[in-house]
Amino acid sequence: MTKVERRHGTVVGGVHALRGAAAVAVAVAAAAATVSCGTDGEDGATTEEDFTYVLDSTPVTTNAASSTGVVTDAAKLSARLYPGAFIPGPGNRLLPNTDLVTATPEDGNPDAVDYVIADTATYSDGAPVVCDDFLLSWVAAHRTDLFASDPGLMTRVRDISCVAGEKKFRVDFDAGAGQRYRELFGPGEVLPSHTVASAAGVPDVVDAVNTGDPDALAALGRSWTSTFDLATTDPATVPTYGPFRIEAREGDGALLLSANPEWSGDRPGIDRIVVTGGGDLARAVNGTADVVDAAVRPGQPTDADLAAAGFTVDRTTGSRIDGLTLATDGVFATADNRRAFTRCIDRDAVVAAVATSTGAKVAPVTLRVAGPGSPAAEALTPSATADSSYDPAATRAVLGGVSVRVGFPADRPRYAAEVEAVTTSCAAAGVTVEAVQLPAAAFDLPGVLGRDVDAVLDTRTAYGRNPSVTASPVSTVSQIREAEQALAQEAVTVPLSVEPRLTAVAGTVTDVSDSGTDTGLSWNMDRWISTDHPVTDSAAEGEEDA
Incomplete structure (x- = not known):
């Protein structure tokens, strides 16, 4: 990617933006290396009586645009x-x-979109949501040398x-x-x-972006990761x-x-929700969870066990797929090499490995856009x-x-099984695949893909x-066909299989539904009752006093 820098309103690489005025006056310092905890019954402490929502992976960060956020499903927490x-x-x-915010494409120019942030959009510390917040997400995607971000579609934004x-x-x-602005x-x-x-x-994010101040941008890049790291910064601050906000x-x-x-919107239907990880369905059976987005693996309670405990079980697959993202340098610097690698992957063997490691039957996937x-x-x-046999x-x-080094989060047994299947099938082609289990912290530094590994396995939608x-x-079939053909030629991503899904909801809870997307069940968590x-x-009363 071309390095993007702004200097006095002009950006190297053809990007331009307005000079910022004074920064927002309200600023809250994030307290580092602090954890809010307490004993049952204290303010800000969880109790056994609290409503409990179990996610399939351990919450690590609330920054879903970061590389760490992608591999740890941060969107399910941040939804x-x-x-x-x-x-x-x-x-x-x-x-x-x-x-x-309200987004409106300009008449006659669909590649320009005007955004108006709601007057009532306000942070829990009283600071208003402003365009600086959106600009920060833009520079994070364009300066992957300084921000440990997962850039995606934001790289097609020329300017904010x-x-x-x-x-x-x-x-x-x-x-x-612009047609993908949503x-x-x-x-x-x-x-x-x-x-x-x-x-x-x-002091001023907009000015730092406009001037391309290298020291300021480097400091923002580090803070953009650490501020939302749940173990580094007290999330209550x-x-x-x-x-919702994180109270503790x-x-x-x-x-x-x-x-x-x-x-300023409708009040959440539940006052307090404890969110934890592990995906353990046993918590539903033993009465210590109300909603579970389960880790699909052998040894979990059966559907009959869950039904007896008063839970409704859903195994409907969504639109997320397990797939590889390949580096565009090193061994995969050329499209020819990337395409060649896709041909040594036996998807039938991959889905068989998923079935063995999880007990779930899933379908192989060869498409990158169509859900x-x-x-x-x-x-x-x-x-x-x-075409991809x-x-x-x-x-x-x-x-x-x-x-080829394939990296994946260390706490995902399904991923280990999938990579083992790829290792076996590619060995027949004379390609040695090295499985690299990575802790979440490995993704906190920019450039893990291409430096530490040649490919990363994760799960997400298109x-x-x-x-x-x-x-x-949501494009037409003909548009998607053309896109699929182009993406197959680039082979920057390699789809493997549909994500297995398993959710359990207590009979005392209503209005829970699985989006099937990166937010999972959490997309309407404030509507649960x-x-x-x-x-x-x-x-x-506390809400009214606020």
């Missing part, structure tokens, strides 16, 4: 802390979030025109990319720039603008969510499968004798990905 400009909902729909502290801004896309600024991607800047010692983090990593006092089970996928899968001889002719094409999952945890008058 109602930092809800995006559009909310991924069931049916692969992107629902406008006018509580945050922002005056510091303003409630409106304009986004200019590369030609044709995929920008997703959950957990628009973050409090005033908090990041305060922790970084940078980091403001949110969604219906317990010693075991559990997070206590409570109502954001500055939220699993969609009409476009049904129409295009046969040809895509034929297992052909170790074709791989050997190009890559025979090379080694939204916000595949920036080189203009089609999205529990007869075991009714809204209390004391919470309502």
